[in-house]
Amino acid sequence: MEEIKLMKGNEAFAEAVIREGVDAYFGYPITPQSEVIEYLMLEEPYKRTGMVVLQAESEIGAIHMVYGAAGAGKKAVTSSSSPGISLKQEGISYMAGSELPCVMLNVVRGGPGLGTIQPSQADYFQTVKGGGHGDYKLIVLAPASVQEMADFVEDGFKMAFKYRTPVMLLSDGLIGQMMEKVQLKPQKARLSNEEIREKYGSWATIGHKPEERTIITSLELKSERQEKHNHKLQAKYREIEKKEVRLEKFNCENADYLLVAYGSSARICQKTIQLGKEKGINIGLIRPITLWPFPSDEINKAADKVKGVLSVELSAGQMVDDVRLAVNGKVPVEHYGRFGGMIHSPDEVLEALEKNFIK
Secondary structure, three states, X not given: OOEEEEEEHHHHHHHHHHHOXXXXXXXXOOOOOHHHHHHHHHHOHHHHOOOEEEEOOOHHHHXXXXXXXXXXXXXXXXXXXXXXXXXHHHHHHHHXXXXXXXXXXXXXXXXXXXXXXXXXXXXXXXXXXXOOOOOOOOEEEOOOOHHHHHHHHHHHXXXXXXXXXXXXXXXXXXXXXXXXXXXXXXXXXXXXXXXXHHXXXXXXXXXXXOOOOOOOOOOOOOHHHHHHHHHHHHHHHHHHHXXXXXXXXXXXXXXXXEEEOOHHHHHHHHHHHHHHHHOOOOEEEEXXXXXXXXXXXXXXXXXXXXXXXXXXXXXXXXXXXXXXXXXXXXXXXXXXXXXXXXXXXXXXXXXXXXXXXXX
């Protein structure tokens, strides 16, 4: 049955993973997402559902354990924070190349380097542009609440298995550590090996007759075959771009200026809209929920009605490149952000908008 609890974002994600009927979680502790593995260890989900929870010897080990579980058609999860996700990039690329489904969580911290454990959104490039090697894409969901930290687990797995691709939840230390009321969905049963064989037997290495073979690999030494595989991947990515774009709009109908922000920055910008109204400035907000595929068409349409667009990020400016491409020169596009773990206030965002467009 559904339950309502007061939880941290990291805890809500972990509980949602159990209730999704996930088969295995492989991870390694790193702040500010250590509560994920801590919660899973304390909850002992193997007693509830038979789910495996294992702290690997490293982030590199964890992602390749996910690779193995996903190759058998299992629902597998990993989570980490910025430097840890960097270590996983090779394995993520292997999974994209092998067309294996999984859900991953990055609770972003300030950088570069080890940086700080405070919130940041400076992993946008790494996540959206394909942080590993080769031509691949990840479906990227950006939660803006504790509720979405839970809800996007189910959404992520639906898309991961539909398209046989890794899915990343790109969160940050603010969303991961904050506490809110969250409605948790009923427990799902884990699929049996026979059910996996029936649903995913065409590719999953779940056990076949001796005359049948299923091979999971991202290696192809013949260039013409590798090119054919890449064409297949690119066609899949185009399909995702057509069907899976998600966004949220606030006060966009008659706005004179547009903010584009995701995750915790979008929450801050909602207050900026209110502050703008008090000063007679009509501001709209587009919040990309999927960072890839990016809501370029909707931002382009919105640019027809406004005088300027401000990309608001907890970074030195990364999403702003995609916003500029979407606007395509129709109106000026500027960036405002704080980084290194500092968080902007609604007043600072309004001040930046006025400085850039109203003066």
